[in-house]
Amino acid sequence: MIGNDIVDLKKAKTDSNIFRPRYMEKVLSQNEQNLVLSSPNPEQRFWRLWTMKESAYKAFQRELNFKSIFNPFAFYCELIDLENGLVHFEGNSVKTTTFNSENYIYSSVSYSTFTRSLIANSMEELLQNLRMEFGESSQPELLKLKNGLPFIKIVSKIIPVSTTHHGLYFAIQF
Amino acid sequence: MTAEAIQDKLKVIVQPYVNHQENFDNLTSKSDFINDLQINSANLVDVVLDVEDEFDIRIENDDMEKMISVEATVNVIQKKLKSK
Numbered sequence: 001m002i003g004n005d006i007v008d009l010k011k012a013k014t015d016s017n018i019f020r021p022r023y024m025e026k027v028l029s030q031n032e033q034n035l036v037l038s039s040p041n042p043e044q045r046f047w048r049l050w051t052m053k054e055s056a057y058k059a060f061q062r063e064l065n066f067k068s069i070f071n072p073f074a075f076y077c078e079l080i081d082l083e084n085g086l087v088h089f090e091g092n093s094v095k096t097t098t099f100n101s102e103n104y105i106y107s108s109v110s111y112s113t114f115t116r117s118l119i120a121n122s123m124e125e126l127l128q129n130l131r132m133e134f135g136e137s138s139q140p141e142l143l144k145l146k147n148g149l150p151f152i153k154i155v156s157k158i159i160p161v162s163t164t165h166h167g168l169y170f171a172i173q174f
Numbered sequence: 175m176t177a178e179a180i181q182d183k184l185k186v187i188v189q190p191y192v193n194h195q196e197n198f199d200n201l202t203s204k205s206d207f208i209n210d211l212q213i214n215s216a217n218l219v220d221v222v223l224d225v226e227d228e229f230d231i232r233i234e235n236d237d238m239e240k241m242i243s244v245e246a247t248v249n250v251i252q253k254k255l256k257s258k
Contacts, residue, residue, distance in 0.1 A: 016216045026219050071239035
């Protein structure tokens with residue numbers, strides 16, 4: 001399973017006010033709200049939960065093939081340690097791994113240990129890094145299937161990927 | 175309130191969160207918030223809250239999950255206004 005999400009913390013600060021009345025209760029359960037409010041850095045904690053939910057949503061949408069919905073509340077997060085967590089959705093669960101830096105928060109579904117993630121500052125740079133990763137001489141192409149799911153075409157290989165972009169950051173999981 | 179009147183109000187609400195001006199100028203009932211208007215998913219929460227304030231309604235999660243296009247959102251608002 002693949003699914004990832006990145007949040008540019010600087011952009012998130014200017015674009016969203018997570019402390020706006022009723023904002024958190026729309027997307028977080030009471031337990032999750034407590035996890036945010038009891039954290040020494042509530043904003044980082046909020047965006048960690050948010051990126052976990054978004055990556056799980058992408059992974060489940062691919063797996064269960066449902067049409068787009070907007071219901072972060074339906075994805076329930078459990079934190080295991082600073083990096084690892086679990087997201088539950090309608091009786092299914094996935095493991096997630098979160099990477100926290102000063103500037104961004106990146107989560108991806110870690111269902112299989114064989115997936116990798118790359119992060120860059122532009123789509124071009126990301127594809128360039130991907131080309132090197134595969135040791136190929138021609139540039140990979142990012143394409144979308146009819147159902148909107150992205151994949152990479154590199155030489156004759158077709159690889160399903162999950163992509164995310166926010167502010168200054170672009171990431172891909174494959 | 176007619177669907178057209180609701181859609182006009184909704185257009186004003188989503189404007190600050192839109193990242194694709196051309197698609198916003200050509201907004202129709204079929205416009206999709208994320209793919210067409212390129213509204214960031216975190217700002218979809220703001221759209222829901224602004225809708226609640228503007229129409230003085232409360233939207234539960236089952237209804238919120240449908241609010242990914244203009245048409246679906248207008249339908250949710252209309253349903254809520256009728257049951258007020």
